[in-house]
Amino acid sequence: MVSLNKVRMRYPGTKRDVLKDIDLEIKDGEFVFLIGPSGSGKSTIIKLLTGEVRATGGKIRVNDFDLRSIKRRHLPKLRRTLGVIFQDFRLIEDMSVYDNVAFAMRVVGASSRDIRKRVPYVLDLVGLSDCKNRLPRELSGGEQQRVAIARALVNSPGLIIADEPTGNLDPAKSLEIMLLLRKINELGTTVLVVSHEKELVNALGKRVVSLDDGVLTDHGGEYYK
Amino acid sequence: MKLSRFGYLFREGLRGVFSHGFRSFASITVIAACLIIMGSFALLGVNIDSIIKDMEQDSQILAFVDESLTQDDARLLEGAIRTLSNVREVRFITREEALDNYKSQYEDTSIFNDIDASVLRNRYVVYLNDITLMEATKEALENIPGVADVNAEVEIAEGFITVRNVVSVITAILIVVLLIISLFMMSNTIKLATFTRREEIAIMKMVGANNGFIRLPFVIEGLIMGLLGAGIGFLLEWVVYNFIAERITESMAGNLFRFIPFAQIMTPLLIVYLAVGVLVGAFGGGMAIRNYLKV
Numbered sequence: 001m002v003s004l005n006k007v008r009m010r011y012p013g014t015k016r017d018v019l020k021d022i023d024l025e026i027k028d029g030e031f032v033f034l035i036g037p038s039g040s041g042k043s044t045i046i047k048l049l050t051g052e053v054r055a056t057g058g059k060i061r062v063n064d065f066d067l068r069s070i071k072r073r074h075l076p077k078l079r080r081t082l083g084v085i086f087q088d089f090r091l092i093e094d095m096s097v098y099d100n101v102a103f104a105m106r107v108v109g110a111s112s113r114d115i116r117k118r119v120p121y122v123l124d125l126v127g128l129s130d131c132k133n134r135l136p137r138e139l140s141g142g143e144q145q146r147v148a149i150a151r152a153l154v155n156s157p158g159l160i161i162a163d164e165p166t167g168n169l170d171p172a173k174s175l176e177i178m179l180l181l182r183k184i185n186e187l188g189t190t191v192l193v194v195s196h197e198k199e200l201v202n203a204l205g206k207r208v209v210s211l212d213d214g215v216l217t218d219h220g221g222e223y224y225k
Numbered sequence: 226m227k228l229s230r231f232g233y234l235f236r237e238g239l240r241g242v243f244s245h246g247f248r249s250f251a252s253i254t255v256i257a258a259c260l261i262i263m264g265s266f267a268l269l270g271v272n273i274d275s276i277i278k279d280m281e282q283d284s285q286i287l288a289f290v291d292e293s294l295t296q297d298d299a300r301l302l303e304g305a306i307r308t309l310s311n312v313r314e315v316r317f318i319t320r321e322e323a324l325d326n327y328k329s330q331y332e333d334t335s336i337f338n339d340i341d342a343s344v345l346r347n348r349y350v351v352y353l354n355d356i357t358l359m360e361a362t363k364e365a366l367e368n369i370p371g372v373a374d375v376n377a378e379v380e381i382a383e384g385f386i387t388v389r390n391v392v393s394v395i396t397a398i399l400i401v402v403l404l405i406i407s408l409f410m411m412s413n414t415i416k417l418a419t420f421t422r423r424e425e426i427a428i429m430k431m432v433g434a435n436n437g438f439i440r441l442p443f444v445i446e447g448l449i450m451g452l453l454g455a456g457i458g459f460l461l462e463w464v465v466y467n468f469i470a471e472r473i474t475e476s477m478a479g480n481l482f483r484f485i486p487f488a489q490i491m492t493p494l495l496i497v498y499l500a501v502g503v504l505v506g507a508f509g510g511g512m513a514i515r516n517y518l519k520v
Contacts, residue, residue: 050431073435073436076430076433076434076435076436077433078433079430079431079432079433080432080433082433084431084432090424090427090428090431092424092425092428103428103432104432106230106233107429107432107433107434107438108432108433108434109230109438151432155432155433
């Protein structure tokens, strides 16, 4: 599903490698935490996986796409196999909850019939059936993040990437979101969560990889021992 | 593309026009104003062209035949005159006809009783195909043996041709300048719209929208504004044209100029306006979004 082999990254105009010979394998159906301090290169890994930036060296495969050689015009195809969740939710403010989720299906050319069928199912899955006609600003932070998760989930991606999804939430809501992501994982979707909240990571007891100054360490399940 | 998908993108384009009301209004106004200025100059050019064509129809050169030739010999010159390439029609006028024509301009013809037709010369009235070649045709006529003198109003014809050329050049320059202004305004309006919607565009990219899907609502937005600008510009041009045409026709100049009725030129004008509106709108919209599609 995700494979990074000796990946190096240096941004143009800089003299420092942000990522140094990263090796990482995430299998189908896995739940993985990526942890590390600010500036350690976590966001760069996310950008590499979504095709926003191109690696300086090494090999990257995501959902059968070779990201070292992928053509720009094929990036939308890659992104349709991914669901991305951000710390700041990134919802469209003047669209209702329903439309925010349906929007992701319209973008990939889904039929109105499929949208009418799929969106209520996903909203039910994240526990927002009663809020479908409300605007994002009428929701709490936790609810907004659930909308973002529903949007990431609605096109049935093979991999969900969550970049600090609980960064703006209180501990109780954070745990709720993590449990929701675990539930999605249990339904068969691979999940990669970037987080620096140690308690949450500990609470779920999943595989952990850590980044420090561009060097990746795979702790597996040993992180908690 | 599926109809429902196009319907969705079209609604998004409409949303863009109405959710940025003032900016859209400014763009539509600029396009309409540019089209009115462009259209006015083009119509001025078309009218001057039409006047010159009328002059071509009416313009004539008088070629006087040498007095030493008999009337029969004079008639033989017609063949030589007809061989000239710019000659559309030739009519022979005898001395007697010329005198009758002269007399017919006066009420009291008794004053001509003592005048004999022999004081006048046999002549040819020569009609031209192309007024711009009047000078050359005049010279060619003068070179025909038996033609004593040629009378042509070359200065008046040249004056009109100069005016036509000046208007053509000014129109061409204005069209280019105003097209660029319209395009720039349209592109800037939509660029502002894309700036306020950059988050939305980023989300679209993140969920896998291709560039065509992202671009189309903005192109449609530009297209709608372009078409509205063209429609409003056309209607105003109609009003302005008829107003000016009426005023000039009522004035003294009305005897000199005949305005082409608007009904006669409205179809091609409308097609040009709509085409410019569509091109400026769609191209402006596409240009504005270009920078946001590179991520």
